[in-house]
Amino acid sequence: MNDRIYLDHNATTPLDPEVREAMRPFLSERFGNPSSIYQEGMDARYGVEKARMQVAELLGCEEEEVIFTGGGSESDNAAIFGTLRALRERGRHIITSQIEHPAVLRTCQYLEKYEGYKVDYLPVDRDGRVGVEDVAAALRPDTALVTIMLANNETGAIQPIRELCARAHEQGVRFHTDAVQAAGKVPLSVGELGVELLSLSAHKFHGPKGMGVLYCKRGTELFPLIFGGGQERGLRAGTENVAGIVGTGHAAMLARRRLAEDAARLGELRDLLENQLLQRVPGARVLAGGAHRLPNTSLMTFANVPGVELVAEIDGLGVCASSGSACSAGTTKVSHVLSAMGVSRAEGLSAVRFSLGRDNTRQEIERAAAVVAECVERMRLEARPSGR
Ligand SMILES: Cc1ncc(COP(=O)(O)O)c(C=O)c1O
The missing domain is CATH 3.40.640.10 (Type I PLP-dependent aspartate aminotransferase-like (Major domain))
Known part of the structure; x- marks a missing residue:
């Protein structure tokens, strides 16, 4: 583990x-x-x-x-x-x-x-x-x-x-x-x-x-x-x-003791993760990006890639994150938070939340960004009729 x-x-x-x-x-x-x-x-x-x-x-x-x-x-x-x-x-x-x-x-x-x-x-x-x-x-x-x-x-x-x-x-x-x-x-x-x-x-x-x-x-x-x-x-x-x-x-x-150091470090790592994903993944978007946000939290969408499936894919490659939607009774429901923000159902279904903690390292973030980018690319290719 x-x-x-x-x-x-x-x-x-x-x-x-x-x-x-x-x-x-x-x-x-x-x-x-x-x-x-x-x-x-x-x-x-x-x-x-x-x-x-x-x-x-x-x-x-x-x-x-x-x-x-x-x-x-x-x-x-x-x-x-x-x-x-x-x-x-x-x-x-x-x-x-x-x-x-x-x-x-x-x-x-x-x-x-x-x-x-x-x-x-x-x-x-x-x-x-x-x-x-x-x-x-x-x-x-x-x-x-x-x-x-x-x-x-x-x-x-x-x-x-x-x-x-x-x-x-x-x-x-x-x-x-x-x-x-x-x-x-x-x-x-x-x-x-x-x-x-x-x-x-x-x-x-x-x-x-x-x-x-x-x-x-x-x-x-x-x-x-x-x-x-x-x-x-x-x-x-x-x-x-x-x-x-x-x-x-x-x-x-x-x-309390670690707040200043943790917050500064987490903010840098979170920005690194977002920047890498925005650069590598076409159509990626940061939600709530205009708000004053917690330094550790990033909610991103990856157009046309189901968030629940992406979370399962990256889990298989050792990265834990959570999706912005949940499956219940056979249908996938976008979270009430995304709906309240006016995020479309199609986009909301592709949301994934990354929330960092004090033990995460720069290497981990770089590796996670690479894993997510690779998975999104592969899933998009596989979803194309000719990619199957
Ligand atoms: C904003 C918020 N409030 C309340 C809770 C519930 O806390 P607990 O799991 O300790 O009951 C959570 C847990 O996810 C939370 O994120």
Whole structure:
């Protein structure tokens, strides 16, 4: 497996060896329950609180504003349901965008269908950006929450959260952002963003899977998603996943420490990949190229080559990437993000996402570009009637 080139870091990242080492004792001898008042419990509590401090440093917030959860999806659900239940009196209107992750989109769809909420799904421009004025125009006296992602997982397009949030605040509406794809790739300061709620997922920044964070600004009333013991200030019941929390904290510390270097390097490698593919592959195009994007993410289309098949071809040659469409029930569906950007179905079917990570090397990127270019050329030749 070692000579494989992994370019799907927006799907998940490998656990950093340092993170694994930090977690290891909490999977064996430091097994106590953090709620126990004797030594073993206090030892586990120390691990949890140290991690909370590390996450607080990444986000530029107070430790008490950090809630550990079971992943990005849970954080998104907790932010949305928790807000609506706490603000029942305020109203039943939500503003979100058409390009959110299903953890937000499906939650909103559920609320619309079964709980009588009205949801505005804001459009995006051709580069996948939500318009600040669109949010302002959608706000109503009964709007309870605006939830718009910080960076899109497919395109990498970064939304103007500070400006969007300021508009919501002008009307006294609170703001949640799904920042799952942003951690470790762009600076994340909740003070600068201005948001009340923000979601993270540890496995997207070299931490463990099944671990997330919900930032909840002090004074923001929130109802829990999971009731039970008083863990996480009563906002997320259940005995803590101590090793997972310790790993999340350590990964947050590394993400903060390495951010400047990682972002600069990833940006260079991503540009190299795009330039090589644009030069070598006729009809190749970068989507969302006009947007401020995550430095590691590239969503490209290769005219007339099915993305799903291209992903399978390059997989056979050792390169991992993901397609911008998915097969279900015998038909291939273009992602909702591409549809929202106005990308045609024909072009959307040829989309492939490359998402780089801190361990990728220049040689890997050059090799991956060559593999993709060769595969596209071969597939196009084979698709021609005379090529068969
Ligand atoms: C933008 C975004 N939000 C939420 C999630 C869900 O995170 P998790 O896998 O930790 O539930 C993902 C994962 O792909 C994501 O990309």
